[in-house]
């Protein structure tokens with residue numbers, strides 16, 4: 582028996598932000614990032630819709646990229662003062678993931694962050710508030726996943742906090758909300774969604790629902806990412822990418838991911854390489870590595886008119902270039918000396934990452950190190 586974990590209610594399509602008018606409650610605590618939601622007018626429109634629904638509003642803004650646990654504690658403290666019955670994560674995945682962790686510490690002020698890092702240890706939520714996710718980027722699918730990625734800067738580690746408790750009650754997937762997303766973020770996040778489709782499809786959890794969503798998501802990304810990057814005002818392309826991101830998120834919420842994410846989390850935390858950009862560097866070589874044991878790649882390749890795992894890997898490399906993304910770690914400006922100094926540390930952490938357990942091929946430390954080194958140089962890995 583399997584249960585499909587999905588956001589409680591999903592509103593999608595251009596203009597679906599207006600669904601906030603129909604929320605029933607008393608107080609909404611909006612968590613958002615820097616300035617983009619304010620500048621685009623989305624924050625004000627959200628406030629207006631919620632006020633129309635009769636809710637009192639508090640805005641917690643300024644959540645940084647790759648949010649830390651300290652930000653979650655600060656937000657939770659503000660929540661305890663305001664006592665919301667709705668939490669609204671509005672913006673990129675950083676804002677939404679931080680809001681998810683604030684929610685945990687709002688409901689459980691004494692919860693221990695270090696203990697929550699262990700998968701499926703978040704206690705029962707919704708005693709004080711429910712959660713609305715409104716993404717402004719099309720990549721993580723956090724609006725329908727039980728995942729929040731929190732960074733420990735001192736240790737240089739990104740922790741995926743995993744629990745179905747964190748799956749939002751309401752997801753609003755409105756392509757108009759991401760109309761202001763810059764081209765490089767559209768590219769990075771779109772490649773993250775693509776990675777979710779591939780990793781969920783070949784993971785060691787078989788799930789028919791995830792398979793269909795992964796294939797559908799992959800097709801939409803290949804058909805729309807370039808257009809969304811090149812013509813940012815094309816709302817249909819924006820909505821298509823937003824839908825693909827949700828579908829990919831729903832797929833991996835149920836079939837999970839693999840070592841692309843294990844490798845990517847470490848270089849994100851240590852070097853600040855954007856998540857989707859890092860994924861797109863590792864993904865082709867991890868396809869080659871996994872194809873030695875998984876027979877599922879040809880099926881996935883057919884979705885985009887290709888036949889083999891190698892052709893799929895090459896098509897991803899081509900798309901990555903077409904949306905102006907980098908092809909190696911060294912292109913991010915990391916010296917060989919620095920890389921060599923840190924390689925053992927990040928390889929060890931990648932092996933311990935929760936995503937590693939769902940990879941179709943069981944890696945040993947040396948495998949991950951070899952993939953890392955090939956991707957540092959941007960050369961094909963065939964181990």
Ligand SMILES: [Fe+2]
Pocket residue numbers: 721773776777842856
């Ligand atoms: Fe991801």
